[in-house]
Structures are given as structure tokens and as C-alpha cells.
């Protein structure tokens with residue numbers, strides 16, 4: 001068993017928390033030979049619930065779980081972490097857009113960015129799940145600057161990526177393993193652009209196999225864009241099992257690298273690729289090198305006018321969110 005990795009999950013007493021901790025603890029994310037020190041953070045009012053989660057993890061008898069701590073203190077939570085799953089935040093309710101959560105949630109990510117700077121390792125890798133995820137990641141990175149590099153911050157669009165894979169497999173009667181290289185561009189919001197231009201199904205161009213352009217430019221895109229809202233309408237709670245699975249896929253691939261010839265969608269600080277403003281946390285297709293654990297934005301993809309319009313819309317929304325978040329953070333009270 002390798003020396004333990006210290007892994008933080010915030011909001012661990014919540015819905016996603018309950019689904020995510022078992023996958024981190026049982027070796028699904030970091031492998032069956034990698035010990036994990038799990039640190040579970042939530043607000044003080046949830047201390048008793050957290051204790052129950054700790055007891056359940058102990059009762060799972062997991063060989064990879066080196067230790068598990070329940071904490072409500074930010075310094076204790078962030079000290080020395082290798083990976084941070086930043087889940088803890090308010091979820092949206094029916095009728096809301098994710099950006100409606102900005103005012104409530106941005107203060108959490110400002111404080112946690114500062115905590116990462118003060119207490120975490122400079123090599124810490126961060127996934128932001130709490131919504132609006134891209135902009136929260138932008139703010140956390142800003143407040144950790146100088147200590148943890150911006151490229152160690154990411155936001156989760158893997159759920160959207162997985163939703164896109166699922167919709168293509170359903171449409172074509174294939175299995176998930178047959179569908180590769182879909183791309184989610186932009187924001188984890190209803191302006192995201194799920195793009196199949198470079199996707200394949202059984203090694204054939206997805207557009208040829210689907211053979212229904214109206215679907216690919218219509219129902220496919222809107223189903224993926226609005227899936228979160230539909231889940232809330234049906235469950236009266238936002239997605240949790242699928243969100244936890246996607247966060248684990250995201251960190252698994254960051255830790256182990258992507259497969260040869262394949263890319264995944266991950267929201268990362270833009271380096272100016274494809275004309276996206278520098279620093280905006282934008283979902284791109286990325287490959288990850290297993291040895292260095294560094295992501296690289298896939299280069300050289302081309303866009304038709306339809307794609308250009310979609311990418312412009314999601315970029316504009318992210319710029320507006322960024323500006324609103326910066327204004328909120330300048331308010332001395334948060």
C-alpha cells in the first residue's frame with residue numbers, strides 16, 4: 001500500500017457527500033493499492049451527521065481507508081491536503097438557475113481559497129462541485145494565488161460529459177464504452193455546449209452513426225443542458241449519485257491520466273486557447289499525462305458557425321458571472 005494521500009471532502013454531511021465518500025475510501029478513485037486519509041468537513045450544525053458518516057465508513061471495513069476525520073474547523077480541514085473535493089455549498093431548487101446561487105456560495109469559495117493558500121500543500125489538486133462551479137473555482141483560485149497555482153483548480157463538467165455519453169448511447173443502442181470524445185465547452189449551466197463534432201461511436205464519427213442532425217443540434221443539446229433542472233423537478237433534490245460518480249471520474253483521470261487517443265471534459269483556467277479569455281474557468285477537452293498529472297487543453301479543433309455561436313454565448317455568461325463574483329468579493333462583509 002502506498003503512503004496515504006490526504007483527501008478532503010467539503011459538505012460531507014450532504015447528499016453528494018454521502019455518495020462520494022465511499023468511492024474515495026474504497027479505492028475506486030485512487031486505486032486499490034493507495035491508502036487514503038479522508039477528511040470530512042461540514043458546518044458545525046452538521047457535526048452529528050458527519051459523525052454518523054464516519055461510523056458508517058468504519059463499518060465498511062475498507063483496506064484502503066487509512067483514517068477518517070470529521071471536522072468543522074477550516075484550518076484542520078485544509079492542512080496538508082493532496083486533493084480537495086469542494087462540494088459544500090447551497091444547491092439550487094426548482095425554477096432557479098445555478099448562477100442564482102452566486103451570492104450565497106461565492107463567500108464559501110473565497111474563504112476556502114484563502115484556506116488553501118494558508119494550509120494546503122502547493123501541489124494540492126482541487127475540484128469544485130458546488131454551484132455555480134466554474135465561477136466558484138475561479139474565485140477559489142484567485143484567493144489561493146501565490147501559494148497554489150491556478151492550474152491546480154478545476155470545476156466539474158464531467159457530469160455533463162457523462163450525460164452526453166449516456167444520451168448518445170441511448171440514441172444509438174450502443175453502450176457507454178462505445179462512445180468516445182464528446183466535449184462539453186464552457187459553463188456548467190444551461191449555456192454549455194455539448195459538442196459531438198469530434199466524438200466517435202464504435203470508432204465511427206458520431207454524427208454518421210446517429211444520422212440525425214436535427215437531434216444533434218436540438219434535443220441532444222437541450223437534454224444535456226437542462227438535465228440538472230429535470231432531475232430537481234423529479235426528485236425535488238439536485239442530482240447526487242451521478243454528481244458524486246462524475247467527481248470521482250474527474251479526479252481518477254487527473255490522478256491516473258487519460259487513455260491514449262481519448263479526452264475528457266474538465267473546466268480549467270483558460271490559457272487563451274480557442275480565444276477564451278485568459279483565466280476564465282471554462283470547460284475544455286483535456287488530456288492528462290499519467291506521469292506528471294498535468295492536464296493539457298486539446299488543440300487544433302475546428303468550429304463551424306453553429307459551434308462558434310454556442311461558444312460565444314457560454315463565454316459571455318461566464319464573463320458576466322466572473323464580474324458579478326468579483327464585485328461580491330470586493331464587498332468587505334464577505
Ligand SMILES: NC(=O)c1ccc[n+]([C@@H]2O[C@H](COP(=O)([O-])OP(=O)(O)OC[C@H]3O[C@@H](n4cnc5c(N)ncnc54)[C@H](O)[C@@H]3O)[C@@H](O)[C@H]2O)c1
Nearest residue numbers: 011013014015016042088089090091129130131133159243
Ligand atoms: N458541478 C456539478 O455538476 C454539480 C452537480 C450536482 C450538484 N452540484 C452542487 O453541489 C453542491 C452540493 O450539493 P448537495 O446536493 O450535496 O447539497 P446538500 O445541501 O445536500 O449538501 C451540501 C452540504 O454542504 C454543507 N456546507 C455548506 N456550507 C459549507 C461550508 N462553508 N463548508 C463546508 N460545508 C458546507 C452543508 O451543511 C451541507 O451538508 C450544490 O451547490 C449543488 O448545486 C454541482
Ligand SMILES: O=C(O)C[C@H](O)C(=O)O
Nearest residue numbers: 092098131228229238239
Ligand atoms: O442542476 C443542478 O443544480 C445540480 C447540478 O449542477 C446538476 O447538473 O445536476
